[in-house]
Amino acid sequence: MEATSEKLSIDKKQLLSGLRVAASRIPLLAWFLGGLVAVALEQFIGNPFARGIGLPKVPVLFGFVIMLKKPFLIPSAVLYVVLIYLLPVAVVARLTAASMNRLAAKLLDLKMFLSVILHLLLFYAVLHIWAEMSDYRVLVLKLMLIAVMLTLSLNIINGYMGEFSCSHPGFMALGAYSASVFTVWLFADDRLFGPALLPPAIGPFLFPIALLVGGLVAAVGALAVAVPSFRTRGDYLAIISLAFMFIVKSLIENLEVVGGPRGLGNQPDWANLPVVFATTAICIWIINNFVRSTMGKALNAVRDNEMAADAMTVDTRKTKILAFLFGAFWAGVAGGLFAHVLRYVNPGTFGIQKLAEVLAMVYFGGLNSVYGSIVGACGISLLGEALRPLELYKWIIIPLLLILVMIFRPTGLIAFKEFDVKKLVQPKKMAD
Amino acid sequence: MVFFQNLINALQWGSFYALIALGYSMVYSILMLFNFAHGDIFMVGAYIGFGVSTALVSLAAMGAFALPGWLILVLTIIISMFLTSFVGMIVERVGYRPLRDAPRASAAITGLMIGIILETGNLALLGAERVKFPSLIETTTYDLGGVFVTNKKIMIVLVSITLSFALHQFIRRTRWGMAMRAMAFDFAVVPLMGVPLNRMAALTFALGSALAAAAGILFGVAYPVLDPYMGILIGWKAFVAAILGGRGSVVGATLAGFLLGFIEMFVPMIFPSTLRDFIAYTIVLLILVFRPHGFFGEAYSARLRL
Amino acid sequence: MSLLRVEKMTHYFGGLRAVHNYELAIEPGQVRGLIGPNGAGKTTIFNLITGIYQPTEGKIMLDGTELNGRAPHVIASLGIGRTFQNMLLWRHMTVLEHVKMARYSKLTYGLAGAFFGTARRYQQEAESEEIALRLLKMMGVEQVADQIVLNLPYGAQRRVEMARALAMEPKVLFLDEPTAGMNPEELLQMMDIIRQIHGELGMAIFLIEHRMRVVMELCQKIQTLVFGEVIAEGTPEEIQNNPKVIDAYLGKEVVQ
Numbered sequence: 005m006e007a008t009s010e011k012l013s014i015d016k017k018q019l020l021s022g023l024r025v026a027a028s029r030i031p032l033l034a035w036f037l038g039g040l041v042a043v044a045l046e047q048f049i050g051n052p053f054a055r056g057i058g059l060p061k062v063p064v065l066f067g068f069v070i071m072l073k074k075p076f077l078i079p080s081a082v083l084y085v086v087l088i089y090l091l092p093v094a095v096v097a098r099l100t101a102a103s104m105n106r107l108a109a110k111l112l113d114l115k116m117f118l119s120v121i122l123h124l125l126l127f128y129a130v131l132h133i134w135a136e137m138s139d140y141r142v143l144v145l146k147l148m149l150i151a152v153m154l155t156l157s158l159n160i161i162n163g164y165m166g167e168f169s170c171s172h173p174g175f176m177a178l179g180a181y182s183a184s185v186f187t188v189w190l191f192a193d194d195r196l197f198g199p200a201l202l203p204p205a206i207g208p209f210l211f212p213i214a215l216l217v218g219g220l221v222a223a224v225g226a227l228a229v230a231v232p233s234f235r236t237r238g239d240y241l242a243i244i245s246l247a248f249m250f251i252v253k254s255l256i257e258n259l260e261v262v263g264g265p266r267g268l269g270n271q272p273d274w275a276n277l278p279v280v281f282a283t284t285a286i287c288i289w290i291i292n293n294f295v296r297s298t299m300g301k302a303l304n305a306v307r308d309n310e311m312a313a314d315a316m317t318v319d320t321r322k323t324k325i326l327a328f329l330f331g332a333f334w335a336g337v338a339g340g341l342f343a344h345v346l347r348y349v350n351p352g353t354f355g356i357q358k359l360a361e362v363l364a365m366v367y368f369g370g371l372n373s374v375y376g377s378i379v380g381a382c383g384i385s386l387l388g389e390a391l392r393p394l395e396l397y398k399w400i401i402i403p404l405l406l407i408l409v410m411i412f413r414p415t416g417l418i419a420f421k422e423f424d425v426k427k428l429v430q431p432k433k434m435a436d
Numbered sequence: 437m438v439f440f441q442n443l444i445n446a447l448q449w450g451s452f453y454a455l456i457a458l459g460y461s462m463v464y465s466i467l468m469l470f471n472f473a474h475g476d477i478f479m480v481g482a483y484i485g486f487g488v489s490t491a492l493v494s495l496a497a498m499g500a501f502a503l504p505g506w507l508i509l510v511l512t513i514i515i516s517m518f519l520t521s522f523v524g525m526i527v528e529r530v531g532y533r534p535l536r537d538a539p540r541a542s543a544a545i546t547g548l549m550i551g552i553i554l555e556t557g558n559l560a561l562l563g564a565e566r567v568k569f570p571s572l573i574e575t576t577t578y579d580l581g582g583v584f585v586t587n588k589k590i591m592i593v594l595v596s597i598t599l600s601f602a603l604h605q606f607i608r609r610t611r612w613g614m615a616m617r618a619m620a621f622d623f624a625v626v627p628l629m630g631v632p633l634n635r636m637a638a639l640t641f642a643l644g645s646a647l648a649a650a651a652g653i654l655f656g657v658a659y660p661v662l663d664p665y666m667g668i669l670i671g672w673k674a675f676v677a678a679i680l681g682g683r684g685s686v687v688g689a690t691l692a693g694f695l696l697g698f699i700e701m702f703v704p705m706i707f708p709s710t711l712r713d714f715i716a717y718t719i720v721l722l723i724l725v726f727r728p729h730g731f732f733g734e735a736y737s738a739r740l741r742l
Numbered sequence: 743m744s745l746l747r748v749e750k751m752t753h754y755f756g757g758l759r760a761v762h763n764y765e766l767a768i769e770p771g772q773v774r775g776l777i778g779p780n781g782a783g784k785t786t787i788f789n790l791i792t793g794i795y796q797p798t799e800g801k802i803m804l805d806g807t808e809l810n811g812r813a814p815h816v817i818a819s820l821g822i823g824r825t826f827q828n829m830l831l832w833r834h835m836t837v838l839e840h841v842k843m844a845r846y847s848k849l850t851y852g853l854a855g856a857f858f859g860t861a862r863r864y865q866q867e868a869e870s871e872e873i874a875l876r877l878l879k880m881m882g883v884e885q886v887a888d889q890i891v892l893n894l895p896y897g898a899q900r901r902v903e904m905a906r907a908l909a910m911e912p913k914v915l916f917l918d919e920p921t922a923g924m925n926p927e928e929l930l931q932m933m934d935i936i937r938q939i940h941g942e943l944g945m946a947i948f949l950i951e952h953r954m955r956v957v958m959e960l961c962q963k964i965q966t967l968v969f970g971e972v973i974a975e976g977t978p979e980e981i982q983n984n985p986k987v988i989d990a991y992l993g994k995e996v997v998q
Contacts, residue, residue, distance in 0.1 A: 168541050232725040240728060242470070243679045246672070247721045254713035290857045297863060298842055298849055298870065299856040305832050305843050312830035314814040315792060315823075317847035317910055326853075356668060360548050367545045372834065399556040403549035407531060410546045414538030420834055 030097045031432045032123060034104035038093035039130040046088050047133055057083055064140050068390035105431040112430055119429045128281050135277060142277055144389055146345045149284040150338050151381035155365040156291050156374060157334035162363075163371035163419075164295055165327050166307030171229055171245035172335050172362050174252035175222040177354035179336025180343035181262055183218030184271050187211070187344070194270050196263060204272065211274045215283065215340040222336025223329040225252065230328045234321055249359065256351040267350025268343075275344035283341060287334055292374050292423050294330065303327050304372070364406055370416030374423035380416065438705065440583040446701035447694065448589045448658060451596030454693025455651035456674035458603060459644025461681060461689040465620040466640050469540050472547035473527055474648060475671015476554040479664060480523050481649025482656050483558060485516040486569050489653075493570050505572040512572070513595070513653050517646035524645025525638045532641075533634065551667075558664040566663045569656035592654045599650055600690040603643065607686060612639060676720055682730030692731060696720075743806070745770045745946055746791075746822075746914050751800030753790055753970075760786045761970040764800070768914060773940055773947045775961035777954070777981075779990060783970040784950045785827060788916055792824055793817040805913060819847035823912030825903045827919045827950075831891050837902050838887040841874035842867075844909035870909075877905040880942070881935065897928045901935065908939065914946045915939070921956055929956070936960055958982065966990065 067081030111119035191207040305313035369380020391398040489512040607613035681688030744767035793814040855863030878884040881901040
C-alpha cells in the first residue's frame, strides 16, 4: 500500500516535471495562438456546449463564480474549463511550438520592436475575443488593467524606492477629476459645465491629452507631498502622504464645481478596451524601461543605502522626488482611465478602502518587480470577482490570504525579479 | 457662549482621540511599526463593552444583584478593557510576531488586513443591524451660565485623563514601563539585556488595546449606536494625532488628541462645516512640515527594513 | 598646486571638538596615509571632505574647485571616490549593478532615455557596463558579476566596493580601512590591489589604516591623528621613529 502510494507520488512528480519541461519549450507566441483558438472556440460553441453540460450559460470567469454559487455544477464547470480553455490551449501550443519558435527567432532577428508589437496584438486579440462574450468581462478586464497601472506605479515608490506612500488614491482622484473635467468641459453637454465646446468627433483623438493632463495634475500634487517629505528620511512620507490623501478627498467633496460629494458623471465613453489595453502596455513599457536603467536602479541604491548612493554621485533627493512624481503621474493616468471607464466618479471612491486595495495588490504581488505588480493586480482583482458569491466572507478570505503571503513571503509572491521583455518574446529552447 | 460650548465638545472628542492615539504611539515607539488594526480594536472594544454591559444589565434585571448604573458602567469598563487586551495580544501574536524580521511595511499590510477581518467578522457575527449601547447613567445637564454640560461629557473627559495619567505613571514608575522606554530607545539591544521581547510586545498591545476599549465604551456612552466600521475614521484620525504627539510620548499623544478635537470643533465656527476635514488635515500637514518631530519625542526617522 | 588641499579645517559635534586645524595637501599620484588610535577622528575627516558633514571652519579645495557647502553627490562627481569602513553595499543589487551605479553622474541620456530607451541610453549603458566589467576584472571578481553582492565572501565584497569607487573615475580615492577584518592572506592581496590601482590608474590615494604595516609599505607620506589633531606628519621612516607617535600608539610608560 505504502509502496504504491510512494510510486504514485513519484509518477506524479515525474509527470509534473515532464509538463514543466514541455511547457518551458513553448514560446509565448504559441501560447497566445492556443489562447486564440480557445476563445474562438468559446465564441462559436461556448453557449450550446455550456447548456449541453448543464450550465445556464457560458461561465463568465472560468467557472469560479458559478462553482461558488451552485456547488453541484462544479463538475460541469470544471469540464467546461478543461475542454474549452485548457485542452485547446495545451494542444495548440504544443503543436505549433516548433513553428512558432522559428517565427519568434526570425522576428527577433528582424527587429525586437516588431516582435513585441506582434505579441501584443495577438495577446490583445485573445483578450478582445474573450471579453466580447459579455459586458461584465469587458468591465472586469478594464478595471484589472487599470489596477495593473496603479499597482505598478505604487510599486515604484513602495517597492523600488522602499518608502511607504499612502497617497495613491489621492493622486488617482486628482487624475480622475482633472481628466474628467477636461473631457466633460470640452466635449460633453453637461449640467455643470454647459454645452460642449468642441465637436465630439475629434474627442477620441484628444483623449490621450486628457489622460496626460490627469497624470500631470497628479504629479504636481505629488510635488506638494514630496518636497517636505524627502527633507527628512523614514516614516515621514507615510504620514504626510496619508494626510494628503484625506486633504484631496475632502477638497473635492467641497468643490461644488465638480459636483462635490455627489460626484461627477457624464464622461464620454472613450475608454474602450483597446485604449485601456494600449495605455497599460505603454505604462508597463515606460516604467520597465525606467526601473531597468541606471537612473532607475538609483532608486534601489537609495533604498538599500542612501549614504553609499550619495557617495557614488547619485543625487538622492532628486532621484526620490522624481520617482515619486513619476509614480504619481501614472496613478493620475490610471485615475483618468478609471473615471472614463465607469463614466462617473465621486470622492468617496478615493479613500482608505482604495488605499488598502492598492497596497494589498503591491505587497501581494511582490515588491520591486513588474511581474509582481501584474500578478498582484490581476490576482487580487480576479479573486475579488471570483469570490463575489461569498459576499461578506470574501472580505475575510482575501485579507487572510494576504496575511499568509506576508508571513511566508514577506516581500510578496514574485519580488525582486527583472521583467526582461526580450526573454519573454524570444524562442524557447527545443529538445535536441 | 458658543466658544465654551465647543470647548466642551472638543474636550470630549479629544478624549476619544487621545485614548486611541496612545495605543498607536506605544506600539510605534516600541516595535517601530504602525498598528493599522488599532482603529478596529477600538471598535471591537466598543462591542465588547456593549456585550458586557448588556449582560450585566440583564443580570441585574433578573435580580442577580442590585447595582446602580454608574457602578455597572465602571465594571463594564474594567471587564471590557481586560477582555479587549486579549484581542490586542491575539492580533500581535497572529499578525505581527511572525513578521518581526520582515520589512515593516509588510507588517503594516497585515495590520490593515486584520482590521478588515475584524470589521467583516463583526458584520458576519452580529449581522448588519446596528446595536445600541445600553444607557447606564441618566443624562443630567448642568447650565453653567448658558453653557450646557452633561454629566456624561464630564465623565468621559475625566476617565480619559485619568487613564492617560495612569499610563504615564506606569511607564515612568514600573519595571515594565522602564523596559518599554528602553526598547523605544534601542529595539535591538534591549532583548540582549534579558528583557523578554515577546512579552514586552504582548504587553504593549494589551495596554494599547485596553485603552482603546475604554475609548470605545466612552464613545458608546456618548453616541450609543455602534456599527462595525465606526473604528476606521476615528482610528486614522487618532493615528494622525499620535504622529503629531511625537514618537513614544504619552503626554504628546494625549495633548495631540485633544488638539485634534479642538481643531475639528473650532474650524466649523469660522468656516463651513464641510471644510472641517480639509482644514484639520491641512493644519496637521503644516505642523508636520514645520515640526517634523511632532510636539514631543524624537523624529520618525527609522528606515523601512526592506 | 596640490590636487586636494585642506586648510585649517575644524569641526565640532555640539560642544565636542572632533577635528582641529587639520591641514592636508595631496599631490597628483601620491599615496597618503592617515593613522591614529580609535576615535581620533579619522573617519570624521573623510566625512568632512566628502561632504557628509560640513566643517565648522576651514576650506577644502579639489583641483581649484572649492568643496565647502557642496552636497556629497556633487563632491563625489567632482572627483572624490571613497569606500567605507563598514562597507556600505546595496543588499538587493548585483555586483555589476553596484559598479555601474557609480557611473551615474557620467550618464547624459536623461529622462527621455530612461523612459523610452533611446539609442543613446543603450550606448551609454553598454559603455558603462564595459568599464564596470573591466574594473571587476582588475579586482578579480568579474566571474560573480551577476550575483547579489551580499552573497559573496567578505574579501570579494571589499573588492566590489573598491571597483565601485573606481568606476566614478575619481581624482582622489579615499579608502577607509580597506583591510579591516581581513586575515593575513587577504591583507596581502588587498595591498597588491591597492598597488595595482596606483600603478595602473595612477590616481592619488588617501588611506585610513589601523595596521601599521599597510601604511608603512604603501604610503609615501603619513599623518598621525590624535584627538582630532595631527601630531606628526612625514615619510614612513620619520613616523616610525617619531616619539610622539610611539607615545600615542603604545602609551607613555612603555617609552619610559
